[in-house]
Amino acid sequence: MIPLLSHSTSTVESWLPLLPLHGGAVLVDKPTGWTSFDVVAKLRRILRIKKIGHTGTLDPIATGLLIVCVGKATKHVGSFQDLDKEYRVEVKLGARTPSDDCETAEYDQRPIDHLTDSMIVDALKTFIGSLEQIPPSYSAIHAGGRRMYELARRGKTLPPIAPRRVNIHTITEIEYCQPYLRFTVRCSKGTYIRALARDLGEQLGVGGYVTALRRTAIGNYRVEDAFDVLELIRLLTQTDNANVSLDR
Numbered sequence: 001m002i003p004l005l006s007h008s009t010s011t012v013e014s015w016l017p018l019l020p021l022h023g024g025a026v027l028v029d030k031p032t033g034w035t036s037f038d039v040v041a042k043l044r045r046i047l048r049i050k051k052i053g054h055t056g057t058l059d060p061i062a063t064g065l066l067i068v069c070v071g072k073a074t075k076h077v078g079s080f081q082d083l084d085k086e087y088r089v090e091v092k093l094g095a096r097t098p099s100d101d102c103e104t105a106e107y108d109q110r111p112i113d114h115l116t117d118s119m120i121v122d123a124l125k126t127f128i129g130s131l132e133q134i135p136p137s138y139s140a141i142h143a144g145g146r147r148m149y150e151l152a153r154r155g156k157t158l159p160p161i162a163p164r165r166v167n168i169h170t171i172t173e174i175e176y177c178q179p180y181l182r183f184t185v186r187c188s189k190g191t192y193i194r195a196l197a198r199d200l201g202e203q204l205g206v207g208g209y210v211t212a213l214r215r216t217a218i219g220n221y222r223v224e225d226a227f228d229v230l231e232l233i234r235l236l237t238q239t240d241n242a243n244v245s246l247d248r
């Protein structure tokens with residue numbers, strides 16, 4: 001059984017020092033601006049261990065649940081990756097961006113005054129179920145030995161991206177306050193929320209892109225049980241908060 005360290009683990013402070021020796025999975029709440037690799041790299045330096053990795057990338061602008069496997073637990077990364085994911089997402093309607101999120105500049109602005117709540121709800125319903133989704137151009141997919149986002153940021157011509165079969169189980173808690181649309185989505189592994197925002201915007205005929213994204217669950221694991229990065233570093237180093245550096 002994999003030791004799983006979260007706020008609900010009663011022996012967490014006694015288990016943390018044993019991570020490098022026995023391994024385990026740690027629930028981490030990734031802050032915005034950090035890449036998933038930043039979190040892993042920080043913990044690798046603190047724990048002084050090479051065998052460590054996360055179980056599913058979050059974009060730099062995204063926050064939320066990241067499961068980090070340490071030591072012997074790294075052999076179970078695939079099991080965590082296969083679990084369904086849940087996200088709380090904010091989409092801006094009425095424009096597009098090259099990256100399908102707010103990391104790049106808007107273009108193709110379109111009017112949205114004609115949109116109604118019922119139009120948006122009806123459009124969202126069409127995405128529930130099994131569908132083929134084309135990943136964003138700014139993605140971690142490899143092409144010609146480089147990741148797509150690296151080629152896109154350098155202005156290179158991108159090869160066609162093959163669609164992928166994904167499953168969107170539910171879309172709930174829908175709130176629309178022009179031009180921002182917020183909802184919670186439960187989906188299969190491999191689903192790109194940025195692609196969902198892009199495709200929703202196109203279906204509505206106005207364009208759309210992600211402005212905020214938070215992963216709230218992986219399988220039955222919840223972000224409410226995850227460690228804040230600063231808190232986790234403090235526990236691992238047993239130092240005072242004021243002396244812990246968050247520099248990556």
